[in-house]
Amino acid sequence: MAATVFYLDEIPEPGSIAVLDGPEGRHAATVRRIRVGEPITLSDGKGLLAESEVVAAQKDRLELKVSARVLSAPPAPRVTVVQALPKSDRSELAVELMTEAGADAIVPWQASRCIANWEGKAAKAVDKWRAAARTAARQSRRAYIPDVADLHRTGGILELVRRAKETGAIVAALHESETARFTELPFTQAPEIILIIGPEGGLADSELAAFSEAGADTVLLGPTVLRTSTAAAVALGALGAVTPRW
Structure with a gap:
């Protein structure tokens, strides 16, 4: 190339x-x-x-x-990142990092504890994320530009999780208080992986309960607490090491 x-x-x-x-x-x-x-x-x-x-x-x-x-064949398994909206000064950085780390699709999520609020400006904000994904894909010489979805509320994310679980996907909601480890999930057996990244304030108890009920695994990524803007890239790096993606 x-x-x-x-x-x-x-x-x-x-x-x-x-x-x-x-x-x-x-x-x-x-x-x-x-x-x-x-x-x-x-x-x-x-x-x-x-x-x-x-x-x-x-x-x-x-x-x-x-x-x-x-x-070029797409990487497998496919990885979708559900990203709670970071603060405005780190929003596009999160997209750049997860694109460079290999995300196949990105879903912006207005979580309950998000400081950022896209009310009335979602279309413009999504366009910025799509532009950031395209630029980062070029920088990292990717054959595939990640799909960036429209803004989702929690109800839409739950529907996404339920549909994915019906097809055998693994859905991992990352939370610093969990004891089950991210790397213990059977990623190599999954046709698709969905990563749910909470906001700076963390996932609310009601969100954790709803995701668990929908079939998601709530897991600990690692020993340190990461910013929401970097967590997806770290998780994608870990996936690259434990799946055939790398």
């Missing part, structure tokens, strides 16, 4: 010319100052990778000749 990855919705067949414009083209041509002759890996963000070479460069646009394409 070339040292640089950029995203393009439609990647043409080998031998064809791909045009990288818009925000991606502007970043490539103006910010990164990529020039004619440089190799670039293109991705559609859905697993398709293409090797290409720049054949023409303008201020905010590159033309690239595609030489080869390959479909």
